[in-house]
Amino acid sequence: MIHIDKILPIANSLAMWGFSVLVISVVVFQAFIFIHLVCKQAPSSGMSRTEINRALRTGVISALGPSLGIIIVAVSLITVIGAPLTLMRIGIIGSAAYELTAAGIGAKAYGVELGKDGFNLQAFTTAVWTMCIGGLGWLLSAALFTKSLGKIQGKIQAQNSKIMALISTAAMMGAFGYFTAGQIVAGFNETVVVLISGITMMALMIAAEKWKLAWLKEWALGITLVVGMSIGYLTTI
Amino acid sequence: MNEKAGVKSERNEMEFFHKKAHFWGRFTLWAVIITTMLPPMYLSFILGYHPGWDVILTAFIGVTAFIGIMWVLEPISYFPSLGISGTYMSFLVGNISNMCLPCSAAAQNAIDADPGTKKAELAATLGIAAASLVHIIVLVPVVLGGSYIVSILPPSIQTAFQFVLPAIFGGVTAQFAMKRPIYGVIGIAFGVFITLLAIPSFIKVVLCVVGTITMAYLLEKYKNVKKAEEGKIFLDKY
Numbered sequence: 433m434i435h436i437d438k439i440l441p442i443a444n445s446l447a448m449w450g451f452s453v454l455v456i457s458v459v460v461f462q463a464f465i466f467i468h469l470v471c472k473q474a475p476s477s478g479m480s481r482t483e484i485n486r487a488l489r490t491g492v493i494s495a496l497g498p499s500l501g502i503i504i505v506a507v508s509l510i511t512v513i514g515a516p517l518t519l520m521r522i523g524i525i526g527s528a529a530y531e532l533t534a535a536g537i538g539a540k541a542y543g544v545e546l547g548k549d550g551f552n553l554q555a556f557t558t559a560v561w562t563m564c565i566g567g568l569g570w571l572l573s574a575a576l577f578t579k580s581l582g583k584i585q586g587k588i589q590a591q592n593s594k595i596m597a598l599i600s601t602a603a604m605m606g607a608f609g610y611f612t613a614g615q616i617v618a619g620f621n622e623t624v625v626v627l628i629s630g631i632t633m634m635a636l637m638i639a640a641e642k643w644k645l646a647w648l649k650e651w652a653l654g655i656t657l658v659v660g661m662s663i664g665y666l667t668t669i
Numbered sequence: 670m671n672e673k674a675g676v677k678s679e680r681n682e683m684e685f686f687h688k689k690a691h692f693w694g695r696f697t698l699w700a701v702i703i704t705t706m707l708p709p710m711y712l713s714f715i716l717g718y719h720p721g722w723d724v725i726l727t728a729f730i731g732v733t734a735f736i737g738i739m740w741v742l743e744p745i746s747y748f749p750s751l752g753i754s755g756t757y758m759s760f761l762v763g764n765i766s767n768m769c770l771p772c773s774a775a776a777q778n779a780i781d782a783d784p785g786t787k788k789a790e791l792a793a794t795l796g797i798a799a800a801s802l803v804h805i806i807v808l809v810p811v812v813l814g815g816s817y818i819v820s821i822l823p824p825s826i827q828t829a830f831q832f833v834l835p836a837i838f839g840g841v842t843a844q845f846a847m848k849r850p851i852y853g854v855i856g857i858a859f860g861v862f863i864t865l866l867a868i869p870s871f872i873k874v875v876l877c878v879v880g881t882i883t884m885a886y887l888l889e890k891y892k893n894v895k896k897a898e899e900g901k902i903f904l905d906k907y
Contacts, residue, residue: 442716451707456805458704459762462697463798466754469693470798471789473686477787483780487792488778490773491799498768499800499807501833503822505813506808518707519812523805524701525762534732542720554720558713561720562728569733569740571705574760575698577741579691581748581756586687592891597785598889599882601845602852603749603773604784606881608842611766611855613864615835615859622835626781629774629839637778637847646899650781653840660836665829 439556443514452516486562486650495652496634496660502526512547517560525567621667629660683787686751690794694757701761721726746878750774754794762801767834771841772800851888856881 442448467488474484505528509518513535521531536546539560545552546559589596615622633656640648713719747765748756751773759769776796782789791829811818846853863873 441680442712446817447711448708451704453709454707455704456699456809458697459801460805461750462693462758462761463801465693465697465796466690466758466798469686469689469754471795473682474715474791476682477791479788479791481805483788483792484795486779487776487798490776491796493784493805494775495768495800495803496682496770496807497833497837498764498771499804501744501767501830502764502808503811503815504819504827504830506811507819509880510812512813515812515815519808520705520708522763522812523808524705524761524763526768526804530736533735537722537731537735538728541724541731550779553712553716554717557709557718558720558724558728560712561709561725562732564709565725565729566732566736568702568761569737570743570760571698571702573740573744574756575695575702576717577744578694578753578756581744582687582753585749585753592715594783595781595886598885599749600752600789600847601784602856602882603746603878604770604845605842605849605852605856605885606764606769606859606878607746607750607874608774608838608845609853609858609860609881610863611834612838612842612857612878613796613862615838617747617864618835625835626834626839629836630843633840633843646822647759649781650682652778652844653775653837656680656840657833660839661829664832664836665825668828 438553439551440514442459442553443517443556445516448514448516452523453522459523486646490650490653493651494657496654502528513556513559513563517563520569520624521563525570530566531563534563534566535559562593621664624667625664627632628663629656634657683790690754690757694754698757698761720884742875746874749878749882751797752790752793754790755797758794758797758801762804764800767837768804769797770799772796774841774845781860784848794867811888852885855884855888859884901902 471484474480502522506518506522509522509531511527511530513521522528525531531537532546536562537553538560539546539555541562542558544552544555585596588599612626615626633652636648636652636655639645640652710775742758743765744756747770748758750770751759751765754770755773759765762769773796773881776792776799777784780788780792782792842853842857846856856877859877861878863880866873867874
């Protein structure tokens with residue numbers, strides 16, 4: 433395959449690794465800064481050291497499932513755009529579906545198909561431009577709008593803090609309701625997994641309340657994921 | 670009098686946190702905005718493979734048509750659930766729906782924080798920050814040794830991971846719905862209804878979020894009206 437010989441050496445070059453590491457460092461730095469900010473704020477908001485650690489642990493455990501789930505998909509992306517770019521793109525957007533589509537749009541704009549005949553270094557460059565510009569959209573949006581959104585939230589909170597709590601809860605339920613519905617509609621196997629996961633989670637949370645097992649609350653989502661995914665696998669046998 | 674002063678100082682404390690969150694959030698976002706454009710510029714101008722600005726413009730129009738509306742809709746839809754720091758972090762590390770939101774929700778539930786409170790916001794921030802780090806830590810070895818890892822993964826594991834999404838959404842929805850079951854029912858009902866509607870997919874999340882919020886608001890109002898009525902009947906009796 434011609435393109436692999438020409439493109440991947442460039443895609444996997446030291447310079448690309450350098451850029452990738454640069455971008456990922458900012459992500460890591462941001463996480464640490466925000467953790468630091470929370471730790472500073474926590475005492476005056478009545479949050480104990482135990483609670484901080486608990487929240488962190490829960491985040492770690494709950495993130496393992498989705499992060500590991502990306503492995504196969506990331507590997508397929510590597511064969512097209514190389515390892516350093518995959519690290520950068522999955523690290524800041526995380527959707528291989530978006531990246532591949534964007535790269536495809538870039539290749540088409542140059543007049544070729546991704547990875548097919550004629551996909552030369554110019555086409556590859558176009559694909560990279562497209563992925564990065566597309567990704568910019570979210571970054572710019574968050575960078576520019578969040579402050580205004582925060583102000584609106586502050587105003588609503590000042591007027592009626594109960595309304596803000598209601599909006600937060602309902603918004604979360606709306607978002608998750610939509611995602612869950614998407615899975616239910618996707619198929620019978622998925623619906624079974626959704627139901628089993630829901631029941632497992634409820635059982636775990638009730639048990640944690642009843643027997644005062646704080647650690648169970650941290651691990652609840654992690655355990656539910658393992659149970660849910662195993663059931664999912666069983667449904668395909 | 671005391672309560673008012675208490676509430677005011679509460680807001681001032683979080684004001685400091687929010688100010689810092691805005692500063693560092695935007696600082697890191699802009700840092701990535703600049704650094705993410707380095708690879709294409711390097712390829713185009715240092716290595717000389719520039720395909721021409723017209724080609725790039727075509728590609729830009731294409732990708733905007735494909736996903737542009739999400740750039741605006743997603744921050745608005747997710748901000749109420751993520752909060753200020755949550756939004757800055759989630760839009761930097763991506764994987765918002767399948768990782769940041771669930772981890773944020775799980776962290777809040779783990780410390781029994783009520784949604785919308787300061788503790789909830791702090792817990793959410795920690796949950797997402799932790800997720801962000803885990804994501805990167807998992808990603809690095811995958812990117813370095815990915816094909817080898819995939820080759821030794823048994824197919825059963827691969828199949829199981831195809832069910833990450835239904836498992837995580839089922840779990841988080843249940844966890845959250847336990848607090849307000851009626852909201853959970855509304856959310857899923859709306860979700861199914863909207864998913865099945867033949868409208869463009871990019872509006873669906875927003876519609877579902879707005880719809881659920883509206884129904885929740887109406888429900889609260891109805892409950893308050895009923896309470897007032899019952900109170901009135903009680904008073905009338907006496």
